[in-house]
Every structure is written in structure tokens, then in C-alpha cells.
Amino acid sequence: MADYSFDLSNSPDSYGASYAERERSFVARVFNWMFLGLLSSAFCAYFISANPSFVKAIYSNSLTLIILSLGTLALVWNLSANIQKMSPSAAAVNFFIYAALNGVLLSSVLLIYTAASIFSTFCVAAATFSLTALYGATTKKDLSKLGSYLMMGLIGLIIASLANMFFHNSALAALMNYVGVFLFIGLTAYDMQKIKEIGRSHDFNPNFAILSALTLYLDFIYLFIYLLRILGDKRDR
Numbered sequence: 001m002a003d004y005s006f007d008l009s010n011s012p013d014s015y016g017a018s019y020a021e022r023e024r025s026f027v028a029r030v031f032n033w034m035f036l037g038l039l040s041s042a043f044c045a046y047f048i049s050a051n052p053s054f055v056k057a058i059y060s061n062s063l064t065l066i067i068l069s070l071g072t073l074a075l076v077w078n079l080s081a082n083i084q085k086m087s088p089s090a091a092a093v094n095f096f097i098y099a100a101l102n103g104v105l106l107s108s109v110l111l112i113y114t115a116a117s118i119f120s121t122f123c124v125a126a127a128t129f130s131l132t133a134l135y136g137a138t139t140k141k142d143l144s145k146l147g148s149y150l151m152m153g154l155i156g157l158i159i160a161s162l163a164n165m166f167f168h169n170s171a172l173a174a175l176m177n178y179v180g181v182f183l184f185i186g187l188t189a190y191d192m193q194k195i196k197e198i199g200r201s202h203d204f205n206p207n208f209a210i211l212s213a214l215t216l217y218l219d220f221i222y223l224f225i226y227l228l229r230i231l232g233d234k235r236d237r
Contacts, residue, residue: 026199026209027137033092033213037099038220044103049110058104065105072101076214083211091210099217106221109228117233124231125224132185133216136192143190150190153183180226188219 048054058064075098083091109118136143157179164172195212202208 022204023196023199026204027196029206029209030195030212030216033095033210034216034220037095037213037217040096040099041103041106041221044100045107045110048104048107055107055111059108068101068105072098072105075101079211079214083207084205086207088206088210091207095210095214098214102221109225112234113228113232114235117231118228121228121231122224125220125227128185128227129188129220129223132188133192136189137196139189139193143193146186147190147194150183150186153179154187157183174230177226177229181223181230184219184223184226188216188223191215191219 048058058068075094079086079091079094079098086094113121157176160172160176164176191212195215198208198212
């Protein structure tokens with residue numbers, strides 16, 4: 001007797017469910033990498049700030065800070081430019097070295113601000129970031145047009161920050177902190193929506209999960225820093 005049963009494994013509903021699972025898995029990997037990156041940065045920042053000899057070696061020589069800063073920029077460029085050529089392990093190593101070096105630079109935060117204000121500001125930043133990322137991931141509104149305005153705003157913020165290194169205008173510095181907060185709130189939502197699109201267009205490649213994690217890592221770090229400049233209490237000198 002002929003077998004007239006049907007294989008439903010490739011039906012639209014089945015395919016859709018499988019695709020949705022892959023997308024959720026990709027986003028979960030992005031946040032896992034981001035969390036591990038933040039953890040690495042936090043550990044390095046604490047380790048450096050707790051060792052006066054390392055603090056002196058890093059912050060007594062401006063050349064050391066310049067080299068560390070250039071190193072982080074080179075690692076970001078390398079990961080972004082060569083992500084499709086790298087093996088997943090190489091991409092992960094690049095990401096963790098970046099997070100560690102950035103943690104060294106962020107050790108200054110632990111030296112300038114009180115532990116209580118750092119913790120409370122971190123909680124505010126984490127809650128703000130989470131809600132904004134959730135909005136970016138779930139909204140049906142196309143945020144792509146917002147991206148160009150956010151990038152122009154980011155360029156303007158960088159230029160203003162460089163200019164204020166010479167002018168030392170406290171009012172401008174305060175304004176830039178608020179602009180920075182709103183700018184990175186917008187970038188978080190935009191990047192979160194873009195990350196889902198990146199995952200789909202690259203067939204949920206694990207390397208792009210690492211690159212996406214770097215993007216969200218940067219959004220969170222800068223959101224935290226700008227909030228800390230507004231809410232943080234500085235240590236007594």
C-alpha cells in the first residue's frame with residue numbers, strides 16, 4: 001500500500017519556529033559575550049585600581065595611556081574589518097583582549113568616584129540599557145533612519161569633547177554629559193534592532209555575535225560613564 005503520510009518538518013510553521021529559535025539563540029549569545037566582556041573589564045579595572053604600583057606605572061606616564069588607547073582602537077578596527085576572515089576562537093581572543101585593555105583604562109573610574117556612587121549608577125545604567133535594548137528588539141518601528149542622526153550626533157559630541165579639552169568650559173562639559181546619555185540610549189535601541197538584522201543576513205554566524213556584543217558593550221560603557229559624570233560622587237582628595 002502506498003504511504004500517503006506527509007513530512008511536516010519543513011512546513012512553514014516548523015521552519016518559522018526553527019528560524020525564531022535560531023534568532024533567539026543568536027541574541028542570547030550576543031548578550032552572553034557582552035556580559036563576559038563587561039566582567040573582564042570590571043575585573044581588570046578593580047585589579048589595577050587595587051595595586052598602587054600599577055596605578056603609578058599607568059597614570060604617571062601619559063605615553064602609557066596613549067599606547068593603551070591606541071591599542072583598544074586597533075583591536076576594535078581589527079575585529080570589525082576582519083570578522084569574516086577570523087575563526088571564532090580568534091574573534092573571541094580579540095574581544096577579550098580589548099575588554100581587558102579597556103578595563104585597565106576604566107580603572108580611573110574606581111580611583112575618582114566613590115564605590116557607592118559607582119554601584120548605584122551602574123544599576124541605573126543597567127536598568128536603562130535593558131529597557132532600551134528590549135524596546136529596540138521588540139518594536140515594529142523602523143529605527144534605521146534614526147541611525148544617521150545618531151551618528152551625526154556622536155561625531156558632534158566627539159568634536160565638542162576634543163574642543164573642550166582646550167577650553168575647559170564646565171557648562172559645556174555638563175551639557176555634553178546629558179547629550180551623551182540620550183545619544184547612547186538612542187544608539188542602544190538602534191543597535192539592538194540592527195543586530196537582529198545582522199544575525200539574519202549572516203545566517204546567525206557566531207563571529208557576528210561577538211562583533212554585535214562589542215557594539216552593545218560600547219553602548220553600555222559610554223552610557224554608564226556619562227551617567228556617572230552626572231550622578232557620581234567623587235572621592236575626597
